[in-house]
Amino acid sequence: MLQKTNRLCKKKEIDSVFGRGKSVKEGNLTLKAAKNQLDSVRFCFVVSKRVSKTAVGRNLIKRRMREISKAALPYLKPGYDLIFIVAPGFGKLDYRGIAEIMEKTFLRAGLMTAGKI
RNA sequence: CAAGCAGGUUAGGCAAUCGCUCCUCAUAGAUUUUGGUUUAUGGGGGGAGGAAAGUCCGAACACCCUCCCGGGGCGAAAGCCAAGGGAUAAAAAAGUAGAGGGUAAUACCCUUCGUCCGCAAGGAUCGAGGUGCGAACAGAGACGCUCUGAGGCGAAAGCCGAAGAGAUCCCGAACCGCAAGGUUUGGGAUAGAUUCAUAGAAAUAUGGAUUGUGAAACGGCUAAAUCCUUACUGGGCGCAAGAGCAACCCGCCCAAAUUUUUGUUCUUAACGUAACUUUAGGAACAAAAAUUUGGGCGGGAAAAAGUAGCUCGCUUGAGCCCCGCGAGUAAUUGCGGGGCCAGACAAAUGAUUGCCUCGUUCCGCAUUUUUGCGGAACCAGACAGAAUUCGGCUUAUUACCUGCUUGGUUU
RNA sequence: UGCGGGAUCGUCUAACGGUAGGACGCAUCCCUCUGGAGGAUGUUAUCUAGGUUCGAAUCCUAGUCCCGCAG
Numbered sequence: 360m361l362q363k364t365n366r367l368c369k370k371k372e373i374d375s376v377f378g379r380g381k382s383v384k385e386g387n388l389t390l391k392a393a394k395n396q397l398d399s400v401r402f403c404f405v406v407s408k409r410v411s412k413t414a415v416g417r418n419l420i421k422r423r424m425r426e427i428s429k430a431a432l433p434y435l436k437p438g439y440d441l442i443f444i445v446a447p448g449f450g451k452l453d454y455r456g457i458a459e460i461m462e463k464t465f466l467r468a469g470l471m472t473a474g475k476i
Numbered sequence: 477c478a479a480g481c482a483g484g485u486u487a488g489g490c491a492a493u494c495g496c497u498c499c500u501c502a503u504a505g506a507u508u509u510u511g512g513u514u515u516a517u518g519g520g521g522g523g524a525g526g527a528a529a530g531u532c533c534g535a536a537c538a539c540c541c542u543c544c545c546g547g548g549g550c551g552a553a554a555g556c557c558a559a560g561g562g563a564u565a566a567a568a569a570a571g572u573a574g575a576g577g578g579u580a581a582u583a584c585c586c587u588u589c590g591u592c593c594g595c596a597a598g599g600a601u602c603g604a605g606g607u608g609c610g611a612a613c614a615g616a617g618a619c620g621c622u623c624u625g626a627g628g629c630g631a632a633a634g635c636c637g638a639a640g641a642g643a644u645c646c647c648g649a650a651c652c653g654c655a656a657g658g659u660u661u662g663g664g665a666u667a668g669a670u671u672c673a674u675a676g677a678a679a680u681a682u683g684g685a686u687u688g689u690g691a692a693a694c695g696g697c698u699a700a701a702u703c704c705u706u707a708c709u710g711g712g713c714g715c716a717a718g719a720g721c722a723a724c725c726c727g728c729c730c731a732a733a734u735u736u737u738u739g740u741u742c743u744u745a746a747c748g749u750a751a752c753u754u755u756a757g758g759a760a761c762a763a764a765a766a767u768u769u770g771g772g773c774g775g776g777a778a779a780a781a782g783u784a785g786c787u788c789g790c791u792u793g794a795g796c797c798c799c800g801c802g803a804g805u806a807a808u809u810g811c812g813g814g815g816c817c818a819g820a821c822a823a824a825u826g827a828u829u830g831c832c833u834c835g836u837u838c839c840g841c842a843u844u845u846u847u848g849c850g851g852a853a854c855c856a857g858a859c860a861g862a863a864u865u866c867g868g869c870u871u872a873u874u875a876c877c878u879g880c881u882u883g884g885u886u887u
Numbered sequence: 888u889g890c891g892g893g894a895u896c897g898u899c900u901a902a903c904g905g906u907a908g909g910a911c912g913c914a915u916c917c918c919u920c921u922g923g924a925g926g927a928u929g930u931u932a933u934c935u936a937g938g939u940u941c942g943a944a945u946c947c948u949a950g951u952c953c954c955g956c957a958g
Contacts, residue, residue, distance in 0.1 A: 366822080403822080413529095413859090413860065413861085414529095414860085414861055415859095415860055415861055416860095418826095418861070422826060422827070423826095423827070425495095425496095425826090425827090426494090426495080426826080426827045426828080427827095429494085429495075429827090430494090430827095454827075454828070
């Protein structure tokens with residue numbers, strides 16, 4: 360689990376990222392990124408009910424993405440709010456598959472310099 | 477061995493690295509609510525289920541409505557107000573239904589009677605009293621026509637019902653019309669085809685039987701799943717209930733500042749005077765009003781808008797599990813002992829690995845079959861994640877165990 | 888989390904427990920030199936599974952899917 364300083368929780372802030380953020384799409388994953396006034400990177404994960412019918416399946420995807428984000432945190436540029444939106448078809452992937460897609464997404468968005476997670 | 481019926485248990489373990497949340501202790505820091513609050517680090521401890529699910533029921537708890545009791549207060553009295561407690565009686569609405577029991581309570585559970593289903597083990601969302609719908613086809617005939625109603629039966633709902641009126645059908649008469657038909661009027665019928673017995677002079681009444689049709693046939697069937705009554709149960713609304721604080725708004729009070737007005741005192745200038753007076757300006761004090769700021773107290777009814785700010789409720793309760801001794805056929809329950817109990821708030825309980833068993837699939841050998849042994853692969857694999865809390869029900873699902881029934885085969 | 892509503896032809900909708908109707912579509916034909924308009928004929932449906940009933944779109948139970956409300 361991420362620390363509280365790396366979580367994006369408030370509805371207002373999420374709405375503002377949706378409004379002014381730039382989006383990058385890689386496969387089934389969409390990333391919305393926007394600058395914030397802080398030194399840290401904050402994450403938010405959106406997994407709709409269409410991805411997985413059960414709460415267990417959705418929580419598993421979110422937990423794995425949080426772990427990958429935690430591992431990637433030292434390599435990322437600070438000062439951004441990030442929202443990951445998961446599209447259907449994501450539930451079949453395991454940990455390594457998700458990590459691969461997220462790494463590609465970070466590189467395409469220009470948030471990461473070294474390609475190591 | 478096969479098919480089936482009933483009941484029960486289980487829902488992996490150990491370890492490594494990196495993390496999250498709650499409680500507690502220590503250290504360091506911040507801060508005038510200072511044995512408080514809060515931040516960081518470290519030590520210790522706790523951290524999903526049998527269904528956490530569906531939300532189909534029931535309760536606890538909270539608020540509201542109705543009603544009852546009511547400490548106390550006011551009043552000459554009648555009576556009025558009212559903290560608080562409650563659901564005996566009433567209203568309304570919703571539900572329940574063989575009998576008896578269990579429970580906080582239920583549409584749940586247990587025992588038992590009857591009925592139905594099943595060869596059986598067993599099973600059923602069957603069960604108060606009454607009334608009532610029953611198309612089409614088939615059939616002679618399909619719930620039996622409507623209203624008033626003397627009288628009778630019944631605890632009630634309601635039922636039976638002499639007689640009369642209307643309606644429909646059949647038979648007939650008169651009139652109108654070329655005819656189809658129409659109007660008026662008389663009689664009969666409106667539960668019954670055939671047959672038997674009894675009573676009777678008879679009409680008829682009562683009781684029984686029958687072919688065929690059909691789901692159902694003058695005697696029943698069917699209401700939790702379209703009604704009424706009786707008996708029983710106060711009702712509604714759900715923790716996004718509800719409460720407090722802050723903030724905001726309104727009112728009052730206090731303090732300070734500024735402005736304006738008035739009054740008093742002092743002073744400057746001007747007209748005039750012996751002098752007071754008068755006019756204009758300044759300073760000080762007092763009073764009033766307005767505005768702003770700060771503090772305190774009280775309130776926020778209705779409507780509209782904004783903000784999902786903080787805290788409590790919030791997790792130990794009708795608790796759950798095990799053992800022993802009792803009550804009871806049982807569900808359940810009394811006493812004693814021991815053990816266990818998550819509390820987040822965009823929402824923790826995890827991620828990546830290693831090993832061990834439990835399993836699953838495949839292959840080979842032995843065996844009549846079941847099965848056993850060996851090897852390989854997958855390697856805890858299914859359903860599934862607390863959100864106010866419990867008790868049921870239902871649905872989803874892994875691996876197994878026990879008892880019983882029927883049938884087959886072998887001895 | 889709690890509470891509530893719904894599912895009927897391709898679409899929008901009706902229907903006391905008793906033959907599932909209508910509109911717009913679609914197909915064919917007529918009309919016209921052709922198309923449109925108009926006319927005629929036809930096509931296609933009760934979310935799923937049990938139950939109550941002689942009989943279920945309707946009533947009951949369970950499930951699936953969709954939608955709404957809360958301060």
